[in-house]
Amino acid sequence: MLISIASGKGGTGKTTLALLLAAAHSDITLVDSDVEEPNCHLFLKPQWLEEEEIKVIVPYINTDLCNGCGACSAACLFNAIAISGGKALLFDELCHSCGGCLLACQHGVISEDKKTIGTIMTGTSPILPNTCPIKGTLHVGTPSGVPLIKALKEKVSHLKGDILLDCPPGTSCSMVTGIKNSDFCILVTEPTPFGKHDLELAMNITHLLQIPTGVVINKSDEGTGDKSIEMLCQSHNLPVLAKIPHSLSFAKQYASGIIPDDFKPIATSIWEQLEARRRKEA
């Protein structure tokens, strides 16, 4: 089962929950797909066994042959090619690797080249020996992590067993790419107006993608904030899978890069609920 963990608002506890769930499982792959700012490794302290560069296709313009006709530039809806000094000039950070310029050029000037946008690392963790950590890291300055997230998902697509996907925050393309095609999505929120507002945006996305969804309330204080999240979940017909209590000692341990045992029963109960779901579906 591929379980994505997303949130809308950042810093609600996606990575925390991913680690808690991994620690309570006997054999699991944990994919850090928050490629702009991956953090799972800070807790898992993995030994990386394998590193792979992820490349995207970009056009290569042979300027010696280019006559500056502008067909490629006109075909590029991302404005990644301009004509300057009678030659086509590429701005590769805007390129979406669609191949449109290649098809548009009538003079055989454009061929395909590759550009590295980040890396994928696979390893083992001495902290959680039952967990196989996989991390995507986007090169700083690369605007879009989407192709890297796609590559991560492609890499684990053939794996059997349970896979946890720690997704990027927000509700835009990188988050959508992260949760797309997952069997279940857990949205982590906090009982504040910010948490609630962004949770609703994220719920709309999982609804749009038709992904079964459950909610975890982190930093819960059983107060009015909790109530208002619960009401939101009820109105969207989504279950609250668990509440992780607000705890200063937990926050301190998190700050030092430690996965505390305190909330293991909570993680176990989430797995039981997911297991029950799986049995019901089977």
Place this chain on the structure above:
Amino acid sequence: MKELVIVSGKGGTGKTSVSAALAFLAPQKIMVDCDVDAANFHLISDAVIKKTHGFKAGFEPHSNEEICNNCGKCTTLCRFGAINAGIVTSLNCEGCGVCAFNCPEHAITMQEKEAGQWFVSDTSFGQLIHAELGLSIENSGKLVSKVRQEAKKIASNNSLPLILTDGPPGIGCPAIAALSGASLALAVVEPSLSSMHDLERLAELVSHFNLPIMVCINKSTLHKENTKELIDWCNSKAIPIAGQLPYSDAFRTALQSGKTVMETDDEDVKEQMKKLWKNIAKKLDIPERKSGLTFFQGKLNPFR
């Protein structure tokens, strides 16, 4: 006109709470919420939307069933698995136009896409420009640029010395779009390994732009050893620490009632926040508080 952009790398470190407190303190400014796919600033500033504008960006294919002869060329050429014999799966489509430009029957046209909305709102602290990205839409960077552009117009028309921008998390296209060409980046960082790790990547990005950066350590009392390590790291990179805010429940309680931390009775936090603002104002070389003189000059100046 100066543009202060509040960023963090890691999400949830307190960007919006700090932005709102600074908005409370800064005398003349316009505010921008650049976290367009999960905007929150309006929730803490009693925002009332005055104007709503549609935002179009990018393109999407529309195919004419009557002309399409199901030749399948679009399906073969599309690298995103987004079109099958003229039927578009818009969630996969990146809007490149390869299907339309290469359709032998000219059955597909590219049309501009509704990508969201942006708003001009009145808040307790002045005007706010914010936005809402359409569901599952790419172009967040373009919408960020749009709200910044609009804020600049209003700031220059009203001779406002400061644009105060609540930025997005991460270091990808929205963060890049929010930071490029700004006057100062303020990174709100907490003393956790995650946040410190993410700051390193953010600082690298900011240095690409040759942008000055300052750090605000939030929840500085949560983990004293990490706070010290963070200060040492900033010193080693010659990044000034603009302020340190102690861990306080006041942030949470203020937020629950839609207020800034400056409207609570946590004197310690308020004092530290004032220091933070003072350091930023000094760095930006803008007035720290409203002077009576500028106020009158503004009112009386016939050319304003």
